[in-house]
Amino acid sequence: MKNLKGACIFGQSGGPTSVINSSAAGVFIEALKQQNITAVYGAEHGIVGILGEKFYDMSKEDPKELELLKYTPSSALGSARYKLKDVAEDDTDYKRILEVFKKYDIRYFFYNGGNDSMDTCNKVSKYLQSVGYDCNVIGVPKTIDNDLYGTDHCPGYASAAKYIATTIMECNLDAKVYNFGLVCIIEVMGRNAGWLAASAELANYKGLGADLIYLPEVPFDVDKFVSDVAAVCERNDNKCIAVVSEGLKTADGKYVGDFKAGANDLFGHATLGGLAGILGGIIKERLNVKVRPIELSLMQRCGAHLASRVDVEEAFNAGAFAVKSAVAGETDKMVVFERDYNAKEYSCKPVLMPLELAANTERTVPLEWITEGGKGISEEFVKYALPLIQGDAKAPLEDGLPRFAQLKKIYAQK
């Protein structure tokens, strides 16, 4: 625990979310208040910007724009998918980071991301310790996948879940409108964990959900899927809504979505498409029903107009808490959420966990929450997720459209 004085740098990493910038706002607004923080930098494209010495001087930004960051989706500083090598294998990047940190007197490092990003954060933290460079390092969690270890939930998840549940309710009303059938196959993200697919159950709870929900936690059997859909069609005038996680795998571990596109369009070219299209093709062929495949694609992770207020506030607080903790002397930790399940009302607070516990681990949906032989979700999940999606928090309208933050992005010079 060392109280340090110097500059801080914050970086965003991995896939964007609706609220990753809320955490950025929390970090920046809190850091700009702190006496012991002499400069506040935002790294362009995460660790890549640190290596390239490209970062913005956040004190030059209009405070109103920093406030608008709370409601602006995607990573305003730019994100990265850069993996640091093990230091034993190649320490080039680490030496460069140290050089940059020394040059700018960086004594606080905040990194915002998911599993891979926490791995980066952990590696940097351990390296700086090993060379005796004083720098307080705190990871700030972020992922729509909700798969980080050690936290009740992850900032970004709730807003994606709210987007998915709301959209499924609306699509349910649309898809069942005719006096003829339609099988709707809705694909959501989640490569290894089914938290996002499970959020369809929130729509079910409101009576306008999916008939079938498939998570990657359970091996996917195509024949069983066809017979599940057939059974729903049989009892429901050929109307069926199935939600599938992009990460569905067959029992032998193959992703169902990994297909090789052939030369099959009007022009003799390969077409691109996802799991929903593949499963849609199978259903159409085997059951001879009308099918519409729907991918919620980028929208589920950047649909900030549907962000959860709880999520926006928690993401902001996670950022501010990271700064306060680091200034108080904490280092080598990640912010996690601890929920009090005994409290009458939803109650959740940020606490710290050793950074190495978060790196590269994955938290999947408890198998006991997956019901009906792998095609349903239990009420326990609804109890878990419903408090997270409460309230609205979105950018003000200007010309009828969201007014997102506009940063000047003035590079720091030294």
Place this chain on the structure above:
Amino acid sequence: MKNLKGACIFGQSGGPTSVINSSAAGVFIEALKQQNITAVYGAEHGIVGILGEKFYDMSKEDPKELELLKYTPSSALGSARYKLKDVAEDDTDYKRILEVFKKYDIRYFFYNGGNDSMDTCNKVSKYLQSVGYDCNVIGVPKTIDNDLYGTDHCPGYASAAKYIATTIMECNLDAKVYNFGLVCIIEVMGRNAGWLAASAELANYKGLGADLIYLPEVPFDVDKFVSDVAAVCERNDNKCIAVVSEGLKTADGKYVGDFKAGANDLFGHATLGGLAGILGGIIKERLNVKVRPIELSLMQRCGAHLASRVDVEEAFNAGAFAVKSAVAGETDKMVVFERDYNAKEYSCKPVLMPLELAANTERTVPLEWITEGGKGISEEFVKYALPLIQGDAKAPLEDGLPRFAQLKKIYAQK
């Protein structure tokens, strides 16, 4: 012009929108107030419900739920795609409609839909006149495609345009977040008219739009498309957002989206997909860049959480105006919107137009609004569309999710 006393029936037809139920609310709430309207019926699945004598007694519904209809997407009564034959060819359906109307003493008929639905409405109107059955018939416009003749714009269009523009702004922030390139191809609806694709220009106006916009009004050339994308990639680090209308056709009149899927997935089945996937495949193959095809699918027409307040109110008023006009003795007309382009502030009112003018005609985007050799949209369009997407109007939240109308749907008996 005849002042009639008797029952009224209202039906919804064609593809759903975010605000078609706002018009239903306008019709029902106004009709229930009218002394000369002795019963208010809602047809299940439009004309199909009338033929099958399946309609709901709307006086049995809770007024609060009728109010919530304003914010509930899709067609609450159920929609239809049933085309009446020409009466000269086969008058069976017409005789049946007359029989049902007589049985229930229906003297007011309101039909809500697009081109095809106005054709149905017109045919029924003309038939009832020809047999001397007194019934005031008014069509209520609806279509996200915005392609009805004789009206400044159509209820439903503005909310879809707002959904598309907002979503493109968010996807723009997401798609450009990395330090590597991505070509995003976003497909929107619009089979013959490009009003929906053009709405991407509203996002451009806010600085977060599409680099390229293609409408079906202009023949689509695949090679030119590839070189357009290549040019954007060249100057913008391989980052490009292209918006395409589902109805793009080549110069010889073939839909680009009409492809025959081959046996090409992991399981040897055909896959389903749309235009974005086809064009995405071509771009990936020819330019060797990362590509993400996105279809806004059903969401663009049922995303009521992003409805425009102007649209919701106008749709409601169109329904109420239809009832007031019919009670005042008007018949054989359709409600259209007349905008005062000389007024300082946006000013638009419902007026009546002969029904036969609306049936089966199509209004496309003026060619002079399509710029840059077919890949851009002019400022004139923004001036036209921006006033339509103003304001929010959405269902109240319950458990963090929209509380849509819940109708009892009690069948009328006679």
